[in-house]
Amino acid sequence: VEQLTTVDSDENGKFYTIDDGSYEVTDLDINSRILILNGDGETIAEFNPDTGQILIMDDRYNVDVLPTDLEWPTRLIVYEIASGQVIYSIFLVTDANTDVSLDDYEYTVETIDGLSGVHMRITDDKGFTISTIGASDPLFPGSIEVTRDGDRYALIASDGNIYLLNEDFDLSLAVAESLDEPLVISLNYRNESMADIYIATNGSTTEDTTQSLGLPSINDSINSELESQDSDGGSIEDSTELIYGLDPTDGSDDTADYDQDGLSNAEEIENGTDMNNSDTDSDGISDFDEVANGLDPLTEVIEPFADISVEDPLFLDIYGMVEKGILDGYDVDGLTYLYPDQEINRAEFTKIILAILCIIPSDEAYLSPSVFNDIPYDENNLPWYYDETKESYLRDFITGYLGEVDENGMAPFKPAANITRAEAVKIILEALDKEGFINLGEVTPGNPWWDPYMAIGQDLTPYLINNSGGEEQYIVTAQEALDPSHEITRYEFIEMSVRALKAYNCYLTDTDGDGLPDWDEENIYGTDPYDADTDDGGVTDGEEVLELMTDPLDDSDDDWDDDGLSNNDESNVYGTDPWDPDTDDGGVWDGVEVNSDIDPLDASDDAGDTYSGGELLVELDSGVYFIDDACNICPCPSSVVDGAQIMSGDIIYAAITNTENTQMYSVSNEYQVP
Numbered sequence: 001v002e003q004l005t006t007v008d009s010d011e012n013g014k015f016y017t018i019d020d021g022s023y024e025v026t027d028l029d030i031n032s033r034i035l036i037l038n039g040d041g042e043t044i045a046e047f048n049p050d051t052g053q054i055l056i057m058d059d060r061y062n063v064d065v066l067p068t069d070l071e072w073p074t075r076l077i078v079y080e081i082a083s084g085q086v087i088y089s090i091f092l093v094t095d096a097n098t099d100v101s102l103d104d105y106e107y108t109v110e111t112i113d114g115l116s117g118v119h120m121r122i123t124d125d126k127g128f129t130i131s132t133i134g135a136s137d138p139l140f141p142g143s144i145e146v147t148r149d150g151d152r153y154a155l156i157a158s159d160g161n162i163y164l165l166n167e168d169f170d171l172s173l174a175v176a177e178s179l180d181e182p183l184v185i186s187l188n189y190r191n192e193s194m195a196d197i198y199i200a201t202n203g204s205t206t207e208d209t210t211q212s213l214g215l216p217s218i219n220d221s222i223n224s225e226l227e228s229q230d231s232d233g234g235s236i237e238d239s240t241e242l243i244y245g246l247d248p249t250d251g252s253d254d255t256a257d258y259d260q261d262g263l264s265n266a267e268e269i270e271n272g273t274d275m276n277n278s279d280t281d282s283d284g285i286s287d288f289d290e291v292a293n294g295l296d297p298l299t300e301v302i303e304p305f306a307d308i309s310v311e312d313p314l315f316l317d318i319y320g321m322v323e324k325g326i327l328d329g330y331d332v333d334g335l336t337y338l339y340p341d342q343e344i345n346r347a348e349f350t351k352i353i354l355a356i357l358c359i360i361p362s363d364e365a366y367l368s369p370s371v372f373n374d375i376p377y378d379e380n381n382l383p384w385y386y387d388e389t390k391e392s393y394l395r396d397f398i399t400g401y402l403g404e405v406d407e408n409g410m411a412p413f414k415p416a417a418n419i420t421r422a423e424a425v426k427i428i429l430e431a432l433d434k435e436g437f438i439n440l441g442e443v444t445p446g447n448p449w450w451d452p453y454m455a456i457g458q459d460l461t462p463y464l465i466n467n468s469g470g471e472e473q474y475i476v477t478a479q480e481a482l483d484p485s486h487e488i489t490r491y492e493f494i495e496m497s498v499r500a501l502k503a504y505n506c507y508l509t510d511t512d513g514d515g516l517p518d519w520d521e522e523n524i525y526g527t528d529p530y531d532a533d534t535d536d537g538g539v540t541d542g543e544e545v546l547e548l549m550t551d552p553l554d555d556s557d558d559d560w561d562d563d564g565l566s567n568n569d570e571s572n573v574y575g576t577d578p579w580d581p582d583t584d585d586g587g588v589w590d591g592v593e594v595n596s597d598i599d600p601l602d603a604s605d606d607a608g609d610t611y612s613g614g615e616l617l618v619e620l621d622s623g624v625y626f627i628d629d630a631c632n633i634c635p636c637p638s639s640v641v642d643g644a645q646i647m648s649g650d651i652i653y654a655a656i657t658n659t660e661n662t663q664m665y666s667v668s669n670e671y672q673v674p
Helices: 238-243 265-271 287-292 315-323 346-356 386-394 421-434 451-458 490-503 518-525 541-548 567-574 590-595 610-614
Strands: 034-038 043-048 053-056 061-066 075-080 086-093 101-103 118-122 129-132 144-148 151-156 162-164 169-173 185-189 192-199 205-209 330-332 335-337 623-628 638-642 655-657 664-667
Touching (some): 034 086, 034 623, 053 061, 061 169, 151 238, 162 169, 315 490, 346 386, 346 421, 346 490, 421 490, 567 590
Parallel strands (some): 101 118, 205 623
Antiparallel strands (some): 034 043, 034 638, 043 053, 061 075, 075 086, 086 623, 129 144, 144 151, 151 162, 169 185, 330 335, 655 664
């Protein structure tokens, strides 16, 4: 039996009758509220289950609101400021079958009366689109999404979960002076409020434990993030799937290709492109073609030549040749022109031949003596093509006009002269032979001389060494071979060069088999084209650059099992298996466990299907849940008690007693509070 006392009672907790023997108590506290106590029994916060409002009563403590994360739903936390220790997590569970309501009124004690579900009032959209998700959505029907340019930045679900999918967004609690004011959650963008959120509950309260709900310890994983989990194993992290409107529990939409551009949704996300737009940067080149050709699909491709547009069938080939330094143009009045219809001269032809074979002129090619009588050596004024023509001569790619040898035994090269199709085919074939791609053997001169070369140029297959041909195995078409004496234009030679590159692309040669071409290793990444693992970290250069986005020159970030922990840390810090992403086989990868302060060697603390952090509120009945770890000590470090002196269902009676309550002289009838 508990004796009720109020401010009006005397020092012994007694109330006095008036002359007629009756009495009246007018200051009983009958307000519905929950008291949150610390281990010393001190009230640190009061909570009104009817309004959801919470007020801190002890300035050593504070309250905050946290969004849905990897293991926890949206919740309030009461914590000690000095230590950061969480005292309680509080879930506000509403009717998940009610669509989120977009309201145009402020939330007050009057306006929330009779409300159910989640409510939202936009105060400043900050340039975002805030709209309701349709009933056909398989994951979040009736919820609210905050989007911009098709990307989702925040999501307010009908079950009360609030997902923040961009670091510029956060949550805070609106300032309140009274427990009678409804608890309002502010959705903020760059620290400025853009919307108020009110979650209506039925007012019932329940105490529960993290253990019974399958949650981690209340002070573990306070900031466990959705970024670290891929629930459906489809290669896209849960948070990213939510941003792009995919289902984090269905891996099939990761591999789908919504815009039919050749890139899967997962590949689009990896490249930052729009999975619903085949040409994200609107430059006329599809995302797939840009990625396949090493271009940035997010940046409009700038046409390198004023007279070659992106619609040209060879545009990507020409662009790639310019990027690799194979092809130059003519600068005129601030613009660069290819002059595709201009006949190519022999000097230009020779330069391009060396470039498509990845040959850089040697030091000898810059020195005296000259090898052609019309390209003299002048140390102070070497022609731009001196090194290219001499290097080609030293490699037996070209010989000059042997029928015009002078008295010194030197032939002219005629660098400014045009070149015929037959000459071009012969030189390309002999260069491929010298580089070991094809074996011409002994070519018997024909009548005319070019006949055998034009025949070979139409089909390289019989001459391939080790069946090493690329996607195209010809230099000249049958139609083109009918006109061998035609002096080819710059564009026509580019066509032949593209075919040569597709037959034998030295820019794709990968000597060490690490997935990176030798040319890229030497000119872009600085890695060793003859060593598959330049930093000796245990992961190949190609895996580091193309898959893991780690530094191929730094062995400290190598990660064999792609679990987010480097091999070095797994072996020397955490004791995990660098070949097994989930060492304890508990269902959560080692990197996620370490980042969440969970033991990667103990399967019992793994969260299992960790996307359940967002699903938990659906599984609970409507009401307010006070969550703490199970208490195994006495006194418990925290507790909640009802703060009202009289509640529905209580039985009360009056009694006349002595001061010490040791004798009872008269007792009234019992009364049960309705």
